[in-house]
Amino acid sequence: MKVVTRRQIRVSGKGSSRQHAFAAALGQVQATLLREGEQVLLRVEPLEVDVVEARERVWTERFLFLFLPREKREYSVTLDITVSMTSLDTSAVTFSRT
Template identity: 35%
Template structure:
């Protein structure tokens, strides 16, 4: 019923600080794994290795009315490749027993009026 898999995902995160960029990237791991296995129940996602592919800082100058109050803005972007170990339960392999409760006496009583 339970299966252990190894998977690798690539994710990109952006933010105003380095921490926000990494957090934005890591928050996408579960979404990507669930999208890859839509008919399975993900029991555990365990990172095994994290590789930073790119990490960039973008700076730009911002002004008010073209010349007043100039300031430098920063935006960070990080691209990560994460090796994961997954514990997955396939829902389609679960056998459900069907029980018919449509012949309930209460249903008949209210149906008669």
């Protein structure tokens, strides 16, 4: 009934800082695992995190195309994460009809 499996998933995230980009990517781990399986997750533990791609985009933003130039930054990361997940296999549970 309780199953421990190991999986590797790829997630990506964007943000205005490096921390926001990593947090956005790591926040997608549980949603990705739930979308791909029919199991109830009890615990998800990241074992390994590999950075596949990390980008920084810089551009100059101006008010009315002329005034107050400022530099804007956007960070994006793509991660390969190996997770150990403990789940409850719902297909092994028999339900009785009433």
